[in-house]
Amino acid sequence: DAGVIQSPRHEVTEMGQEVTLRCKPISGHDYLFWYRQTMMRGLELLIYFNNNVPIDDSGMPEDRFSAKMPNASFSTLKIQPSEPRDSAVYFCASSSWDTFQHFGDGTRLSIL
Amino acid sequence: GQQVMQIPQYQHVQEGEDFTTYCNSSTTLSNIQWYKQRPGGHPVFLIQLVKSGEVKKQKRLTFQFGEAKKNSSLHITATQTTDVGTYFCAEVGGNNRLAFGKGNQVVVIP
Numbered sequence: 483d484a485g486v487i488q489s490p491r492h493e494v495t496e497m498g499q500e501v502t503l504r505c506k507p508i509s510g511h512d513y514l515f516w517y518r519q520t521m522m523r524g525l526e527l528l529i530y531f532n533n534n535v536p537i538d539d540s541g542m543p544e545d546r547f548s549a550k551m552p553n554a555s556f557s558t559l560k561i562q563p564s565e566p567r568d569s570a571v572y573f574c575a576s577s578s579w580d581t582f583q584h585f586g587d588g589t590r591l592s593i594l
Numbered sequence: 595g596q597q598v599m600q601i602p603q604y605q606h607v608q609e610g611e612d613f614t615t616y617c618n619s620s621t622t623l624s625n626i627q628w629y630k631q632r633p634g635g636h637p638v639f640l641i642q643l644v645k646s647g648e649v650k651k652q653k654r655l656t657f658q659f660g661e662a663k664k665n666s667s668l669h670i671t672a673t674q675t676t677d678v679g680t681y682f683c684a685e686v687g688g689n690n691r692l693a694f695g696k697g698n699q700v701v702v703i704p
Contacts, residue, residue: 513689513690515691515692524694524695524696524697525637525682525694525697527691527692527693527694530689530691532689537689538689538691573636573637575637577690579689579690581690582627582639582642583637583639583690583692584639585636585637585638586636587635587636588636
């Protein structure tokens, strides 16, 4: 059974460029979560969806960040324009209402 | 939202010894979950605690939920090199959202 799939695994880009991170949740899960992990701030919840609808985006740091979930099997997190302080590991996780969260392998993002 | 505090932040443990990591909250928690993240990996669910005073065991790991549901602990006996990683506790909120603590990074000394 495939787990949560994230792409790309690594991304290195120059500041000012648009970055798009992708996530495919586990089939049947109706919750999807985006997290950012840094040494300084730990694991932060950015936004989460229920049945493809954004429920809480209060963790999104700035307007440069946006997330979409056009269907039950795909979500994107976009940063435009990117800045060096956005460098982090970004995790996507999914769950059902009565299960724990399953995390993807993450995207290691470096903004130069 | 409310955040759980984890202590210690770092631990160096000799292989074969026991250690404990703690998770504290200033308010009552509904449920708490524990996750483990290996170096370079992603968080992996270990356990959920729901009831006051609950104790659950997984082989060498013992998880406890305090009587007042304001603290939790993870105790590992006979530490092995495979126990290296960061252990997170997380408060479970509405809609299955999690508020993670900062984690306890454990280094195992062979």
